[in-house]
Amino acid sequence: MVAIAPTQLVYQRPESLSDTPTHYCPGCTHGVAHRLVAEVLDEMNVRESTIGVAPVGCSVFAYNYFDCDFVEAAHGRAPAMATGIKRVLPDRVVFTYQGDGDLASIGMAEIVHAAARGENITVVFINNAIYGMTGGQMAPTTLPGQKTTSSPGGRDVEQMGFPIRMSEMLSSLDGTGYVVRRSLHDPKNIRLAKKAIRLAFETQVRGLGFSMVELLSSCPTNWGLTPLEALRWIEDHMVPVYPLQDFKVSPAVAEIRV
Amino acid sequence: MVAIAPTQLVYQRPESLSDTPTHYCPGCTHGVAHRLVAEVLDEMNVRESTIGVAPVGCSVFAYNYFDCDFVEAAHGRAPAMATGIKRVLPDRVVFTYQGDGDLASIGMAEIVHAAARGENITVVFINNAIYGMTGGQMAPTTLPGQKTTSSPGGRDVEQMGFPIRMSEMLSSLDGTGYVVRRSLHDPKNIRLAKKAIRLAFETQVRGLGFSMVELLSSCPTNWGLTPLEALRWIEDHMVPVYPLQDFKVSPAVAEIRV
Amino acid sequence: MARELWKGNEAMAEAAVRAGVQAYFGYPITPQTEVLEYMSKRLPELGRTFLQAESELAAINMVYGAACTGVRVMSSSSSPGVSLMMEGMSYIAGTEIPAVLIDVVRGGPGLGNIAPSQGDYNQIVHGGGHGDYHPIVLAPSSVQEAIDLTVLAFDLAEKYRLIVIVLADGSIGQMMEPAELPPMRPLRTEYPEWSVRGAQGRERRILSSIYIDPIDEEVMNYRLMRQWSEIEANEIRYKQYFLDDAEYVVIGFGTAGRVALSAVRAARAEGIRVGLFRPIGLSPFPYAQIEALTEQAKAILVVEMNAGQMLDDVLRAVKGRVPVEFYGRMGGIMPFPDEIEAEMQRIIQVPPVLNGDPRKKWLQRFGKVIHAE
Amino acid sequence: MARELWKGNEAMAEAAVRAGVQAYFGYPITPQTEVLEYMSKRLPELGRTFLQAESELAAINMVYGAACTGVRVMSSSSSPGVSLMMEGMSYIAGTEIPAVLIDVVRGGPGLGNIAPSQGDYNQIVHGGGHGDYHPIVLAPSSVQEAIDLTVLAFDLAEKYRLIVIVLADGSIGQMMEPAELPPMRPLRTEYPEWSVRGAQGRERRILSSIYIDPIDEEVMNYRLMRQWSEIEANEIRYKQYFLDDAEYVVIGFGTAGRVALSAVRAARAEGIRVGLFRPIGLSPFPYAQIEALTEQAKAILVVEMNAGQMLDDVLRAVKGRVPVEFYGRMGGIMPFPDEIEAEMQRIIQVPPVLNGDPRKKWLQRFGKVIHAE
């Protein structure tokens, strides 16, 4: 008889993902963000006590892809809805998953106040510099000069305003415990993004205040690029405008070891 | 016949104030803020080209007290309304006058986006740490521990959130040209406040972007203090939490000489 | 419990507490603010959730979130604030979860003023956000009724998984009257099978108002409409005064209804055979009951604190069978009983005709009343 | 100008441009986004104002501000976005200034879906924010009509100083049809005597919706109501098809109306004497015209892409004189002509009775149509 070399499982689809295939365009890094969140829920073993809040945006169907309880918020109001849930169920893990139109445009008041209140929720903020679901209009995060279907001549900052750096802005609020920006454009950054997501959820379970991870993400479809080109575009054009940094790590959070 | 010593007019009521007496409580520094704005409109000789936007709050009737064109906005939406006006009349001077509930609570999205867009408007922001008109409920700017009719036990920051420092937060946005905080609690600070208001309007007429002057102001009625005590309270309790500083003076604005 | 003197707003707040409200989210606005202020003191005492939201828009979405967990939750506001809740209300309806809202109506449109009004009837009863759904709407005319209907609101909201709105007005909110509160109900410890509280040892649950395939949306809409037919059958509420032998019928809800009661009493004292029909439930609306009144009534007088919003629903019920006349005060003015009595006298002296639009006729007369011309 | 193939949304946008719209403020939402996208390209070319607002809430308040300066200004959105505009609309009404809004309705309630629907009828025609006021509402059924009504909307808004809403649906917005655009009108150079543009050598002007004293608010409300009576007299719009000898009448607006037209033609081809009444103005509503139809009609069939919202207004007009039946599709589904024709056949075979609620009867039948039970 022949000796069979024992094998080891290096990676498999996380349990916290349901087995529904996503509707995202091929190569869209929304999927990577989903996967990382699911891996963290697995590692922290909180899937059964987690409630997710989906936004209105391409990730509107996020609730189909995670294997935990989920609600679907009105456009921009996810932080308010999450607040309502967390206030009556303080021992549950509550997170919102929001795009840049949802969080930084129509939902500005709700995210700022959730942060200022130090709501003990975690926000996964997908910054893809565009409105994906509605077909590529300008977002508050659209880069200067970037052409979109509602800034056909390119974003003229004098007329259409300047990109809003949400992480920088929110980190000025006392209620925030952990606010950082990461990117999903290559393996190294994906690893860092996952660490950050883990820390954000740890911040919440320890009751250390509002936590948010802003993720630079791709929209190949509306950027008119291939998935690979889109990753390059993040690196070449978005990272310079949206530096990958820790903007707020409260002392208590800094002590967390995972 | 006797020689009469010639006399000199040291101060008189500014022309840009109408002759309607205000409805403000005795000693409320809303009135001082009104007066300073009116003096600046006089000095810059822009009364006839100025359009004011009144908020919903104790200053809801501001339009009665200024002798210039005025509109009355929905609660918190003054910056949006001002944007609508300024965009079609770019050569007019457009300012909003807003309280802390109006600007920092319900109107958060509109003020942040007006600032991010670099809307060429001037915002006079009255921070009195409370909702005056509705009878003294908690504002986003209410101090930690401060008792209000909706935080009867004092503001518990863990439950009700932390004071929001609007000037600090907005100054992180690229669209802002001039963002400072001043106070109305004594002659020296009133003089500094007026200088700031002047500079804010100068910023606008030069098209240098969004300008805002945050003014620490009294609410003797809802603080339950005499007008004089209320001024002390600003100095002793508000100034430490809301430092009187320049948070954003764009290079171009820094060069303005008046 | 003994009768005590209660201010309407505080009475409704305490009634909600007794009914087991677990969380309140709201924003100050006159003439409703006492509800929020009362809750800010009372709920923390009881270890329940009070939060002053950054706006009505946030408040209704916080209510939406909390309601998804299966607890009893509410907000309260007044006209402009309620307008900001329309999207959220539509989402709650589309998600088929229970919630309670108190609207203490003030004069409008726009910022208007803070005086008592019934100008939100259309927005609350007929409008109320986009899409096909109906909220249940209850209109108290006294502090006691405000208490009873607030408690009922929570029960109905839960029974039918929809929004129930208590439509009061500034005078109900600000008035003090003797009233009795129900005993304190225990908070629920078991939660509905749809509630989202974490998938502990069970399949995950999703609460959403999306039905991206119109086929599914239509089935959902159909479900809502079937349920609404059931509600129309079971949840009609009204009160009748002196109607047995009435030849003339006054119809008014809430404060307008109780003011009309004084007028009807005065007219009865003069031997006029007039009665009062006061709808308590505005949605569903007592169409059948009003239609039935057309068999005894020579004429119907509708009285409202608006420009005739419920009037249209009364006209639908009356089907042109008897003359309908209208008398309203607008913009925050409460009618005095003598105004309504005068209208009755007028109707008796000059019997009204069937044709013509009651609102237009009223406007003709009304110009003089307010010296607008 | 020659006929060209236009997509409804872009046609309405260009029509607004031709009508002299000076500024557009809006926010993306399917199925309306092409209006915004078109404006983002077109208006800057012309040196006019386009701004993508941070939300519909901001957009309507930007419109409010711009409207105060006396220029022609508009926004556009779809159901959930329109719900967020309710407070702003009430303020605009309370300030008595002109503004135009296009609502390209989608399936609801809540997030629902993006398919064509008429589910906003109640919110737009009857609801529409707090307080006593009415917007003028125009409902196109083709791209050409969408163009014509958009232009008309600006003229009416200005004439009466109120909000005019063009109530379209997803299919009107997305469909392409040949249509002709009006010539470009010059932008206005003179501004109304109420407009706020700086008190240059004149008394200051104030635009506000506050009337803190109910007496004043009532006078203002009265003014609005008097004006509305005038509008009810002057601004009734509808189109009639094959009605001269019709024994059966179908009533439907917008897309439902044009689908009904196909059904009516088919029925006529089979010799059935049926006609179509298509309201174009939904507010004010053609009550008198519909009441008049009861003299010739054996029965009326109301067809909508909702659960029977206009139906209630038809019932008010019909006053129970002839049987009314209802057929609706909900949640974003467009009926096919054959469904409506089948309903007509049914009505002819089994003449409907007067009593009973048409909506309930429909629900009974409809359950089978969608296999919901």
Place this chain on the structure above:
Amino acid sequence: MQNEIIIAGFGGQGVLFAGQVLAYAALDEGREVTWIPSYGPEMRGGTANCTVIISDEEIGSPLVRNPKAAIVLNLPSLEKYEPMITAGGVLVANSSLINRCPERSDISTVFLPANDIAESLGNKRLMNMVALGALLELMPVLSIQAIEKALDNHLPERHKRLLPVNYQALRRGAEFAAQQAVLAAIA
């Protein structure tokens, strides 16, 4: 049998509280009662008023155009409400702040220096109780005792020590009204 009383004056003169005391007393006596205030910002500086209706049956309108009685603590209130009172009704006017006499002869009137009497009791905030006492003398819808009981039951703890002087105020008002009535009779 229904009695309507309007109490009006400057904000801060305690008109709302005086009305509430009446309402509490009526409640304790098992009567039907409504109390409805003017509310909102116009109270700031401006005038305040409340309407109290006491009845034996369910009360309809909480407002009436023509009340049976009115307590007016300042001039604007006198001018607004004197003409409204039903014939045979009662008017209590505060001569301390009103520099002209009431005019109507078809109602019984007390014109008393409420502030001065209150100050003589060492606390001018008691003027509302003085006026209330005077009203009840002319319109015994409730007994002074009932009002005292109401005060006892409903005055916030921190003010309980003021009970005796509140009683005094009521009685002084009543006495003054009684005397004036006598004088009126003699004259």
Place this chain on the structure above:
Amino acid sequence: MQNEIIIAGFGGQGVLFAGQVLAYAALDEGREVTWIPSYGPEMRGGTANCTVIISDEEIGSPLVRNPKAAIVLNLPSLEKYEPMITAGGVLVANSSLINRCPERSDISTVFLPANDIAESLGNKRLMNMVALGALLELMPVLSIQAIEKALDNHLPERHKRLLPVNYQALRRGAEFAAQQAVLAAIA
């Protein structure tokens, strides 16, 4: 006289554009026409379709349950629309992506390898024009020339250079359909 055509396939197969070309041609010919697409996110990845109605009088419903003709470029579309076509109608199916034959015998059918023909022309995106050509052969609601004129008038400038090959595609489709018809006749 009204003709309804449904064109359906994967997003990206150019079904919406093919419909628009038909509509433009109808417009240029002075006919009444409506073009209505399926719209929204479901287009992402999923299938797209549009309905074109060409008529001589004002068009009522822009949608019909039973169209006179259908062009189906993938299997799901075949399954959805084949049963819908009115008897005597026309079906054009893309055999390049559909691995089963159409079943109905009461309609005239063309089963043509649109992708392959297009690729043979050097550009597989032309498959929609190939199919359109085939349709018009069996249902001459508009002439090929009219379509060519429409392409000429409405193809965006940057694509004008592709006009000739588009014409070719139309004709190749038409020819294929003609042959198949002949074969069918013989068989």
Place this chain on the structure above:
Amino acid sequence: MPVKGWIEVNPLYCKGCELCVSACPQDVISLDMEHLTPKGYHPAYLVMDGCTGCGICALVCPEAALTVYREVPQRAARAVV
């Protein structure tokens, strides 16, 4: 010898808040308990000589109720004339 100044208080606006009273460096302003303004407040007034016309009262007045004058010292006067 200090400049001589004086103030006028407009009773239409003054609400007797006393902010000018406490702000006045010369301590020469106080409320007039003898009179009531149309709005029912005791207005501020100059109780005694000593006003230098520094204008600080006007600076703190929330109602813009104050007008401040100053006698021009002779030298300056010429300049003025």
Place this chain on the structure above:
Amino acid sequence: MPVKGWIEVNPLYCKGCELCVSACPQDVISLDMEHLTPKGYHPAYLVMDGCTGCGICALVCPEAALTVYREVPQRAARAVV
């Protein structure tokens, strides 16, 4: 001698976006032009030997379509067993 590894691609999820293809350090993944997934995409697959089971493909895969295995070197193996 490098560790030996391999991947499984779940055709239910793979959308042929090629991100794994370009991320693979060993360059051993490519799209399978012979097959279509149920959703109509060409799925990724292992074209040749050389996969070390590093898992980078799985790290970049937006669809979590990949499972990665590795043969345990004998020493380690004992540890595992």
